[in-house]
Amino acid sequence: MTIATEGGLLGAGITGFRTPPALTAAALDDYAASYGASVLELDQALAAAPGPADLIDLTHGDTRAFVPPAVAAADFAAAVAENTEAYTAYRGSASLRSAVAPRLARLLGRPVDGASQVIVTPGTQGGLFTALSALISPGDTVALPDPEYFMSERIIAYLGGKALRLPLRQDSKGLLSITRHGLAAAASADLLVLSHPNNPTGGVYTAETVQAIADLVTAGEMLAVVDQLYCRLIFAGTKYLHLSSLPGMAERTVTLLGPSKTESMSGYRVGVAVGPAPIVDAMERVLSLTSLRTGGYSQQVLRHWMADDDTWLAERTAAHEAIRDDLVARLRAIRGVSVAPPAGSSYVFPDASGTAAGSNDHDLALALKDAGVLVSPGYQFGPSGRGRFRINFSQDAGRLAVALDRMETVLRG
């Protein structure tokens, strides 16, 4: 594998330009020990690799297969017509935050004050960057699960933090746990960052692990950032526990939410974060620097978010559960592939290391792209991603079936 060096890619043609050290750190050079290249270089090689014209992209959900609620477009159009909130407070429209707060409180099972504890963010990723920028000082130790959402370690490195990985175990029902012994390694960390349900596995943490995390955070006077983007898409038989609902945790937790996934409102680029007032103040200061505010009209698509949508949510969840069941069965039928069923979200993270094609997940992703399927290779999510890949299964059934045929061909070798 030949990958252009960063200097070659970025330094070409102009003098006087040096990549800032923060951006260099975000390339995650240490993955070169296992893969021969940084995460950035691996990603660039995958992006540059050829694929067929009818490439099926499974790295994100298909917002035409599962469309946003119709009220979102109507709310946006109303905001444009009213045109009274093109400019809002940096943290978002006051009336909107006030309207959404009771729904956030109901979801999270704890009081939420819209004025002081809620900030509207440019997507949930924007919330993640804003929260981590408000919390991480250079040299801080930041604990995060392995595997974990692909941008978390990059942002931690960008901010000068040191990532400490906590290995996860996922059981046959899709439930995730970290042992108290495993968590003890994070006792001296400054911050804990995790997605729940976990991205990329779709795992939901056991109540015991959520409690152990809360105990760790409160005992160590740490803080926690929990990305709950998928916390409403939980499959039958699974109990979901909100971290900030545990005693002492509302004061120590930033919870990231948004309508980009379950509600397919990705194109509006809006999210919401709930946290202690002093941290929300600091997040607002970060947001004012990065982009002033979330788009004024886009904020208004939250007007009906999580309002009286129980029936809609039940249908959407059932549809994804049915896809999950078929998908897991088909993947398990491929010799050398193992997979835990996700307990929530629309992600699955199969392990193909038992196949001839699957020992190196970067090479596997290149082979799958060549065969017409784009997946997210395991290295993106952490060292435990070796030999694995992520699929977002919020897809059109016919296209997903074609993608699976292509994947089978590659994996059966």
Next chain:
Amino acid sequence: MTIATEGGLLGAGITGFRTPPALTAAALDDYAASYGASVLELDQALAAAPGPADLIDLTHGDTRAFVPPAVAAADFAAAVAENTEAYTAYRGSASLRSAVAPRLARLLGRPVDGASQVIVTPGTQGGLFTALSALISPGDTVALPDPEYFMSERIIAYLGGKALRLPLRQDSKGLLSITRHGLAAAASADLLVLSHPNNPTGGVYTAETVQAIADLVTAGEMLAVVDQLYCRLIFAGTKYLHLSSLPGMAERTVTLLGPSKTESMSGYRVGVAVGPAPIVDAMERVLSLTSLRTGGYSQQVLRHWMADDDTWLAERTAAHEAIRDDLVARLRAIRGVSVAPPAGSSYVFPDASGTAAGSNDHDLALALKDAGVLVSPGYQFGPSGRGRFRINFSQDAGRLAVALDRMETVLRG
């Protein structure tokens, strides 16, 4: 004036939370020598100060007085209905960048390659943060005019850069100059950042100064970031020269553009940056961390941006020129107030230091707010802002007249 200290504001109620040093730097503590408080604390005091229920906000344009082109809402609605670009490349939709590139080339007077030299940003402020983050390493010296857009010095400080201010001179036609002697102070800088037209004065740089800036940048192998958000709103008799059109400058300049001001499309939160390919690559990496991408639907409001709108633009410019003339005449009629007429943009930056109320621009802004007018105090734009304040005059004529009555009462003392 009593202002809560940062520790008091941010540390209340939780332990284990420390403001990261980058965010502390962005508070601009050194302004305390002149004002007794950091820029952040001054801003917070102004935000917390009481004002009447019918406060007239002149800190930004009124998007109901000057509405966005109707095609913007139609383009957004079409993007929602098509729903094919909720997820785009981080740098923005490839087809959109390709469509906009010839218009950018015509505007800037130089070739523009949509694939490699264009990135869509979350507003023009998002473009500014993204560009500076891609270019500034800690310890870098960054030259910027005094006065300059209020967020520039904060972002430079956030990134660990050292700001070097270059004093401006504005003549009676609104034209701005920096002497070659003044520019020589920036000869060892790593980067030059400026808005053109200048925010807050509305000044347009003379051709001689633009050429001197280009000479400085090319001779020193420096780079330049020029915020041209208002470069299409230029008043009669003024010649505007695009920095990146000068020999050797396309390779050294990031130009920030967008429809948020002249086109009033602020609520969509979209901008465009044009720069050398290696810098656009680095900007894309920053953007992927901060928010992944600009909202997929919002990107599509650029479909008809700057396309066949000469008549529309001429009308909008004439309307703002008429407001400018009235406004400047009224301000000049107040004893102790002096003001240069803006040559472009919708900003004016009067000097009230000759009035009893105006020696301290922070106190003046508090008094104006109490009287029912919100302005942007001079300190926000740099040390030369002492005794000055910024008005955005893209306003409803009747409301602006009422605001002027209120301002007169305060300034006549």
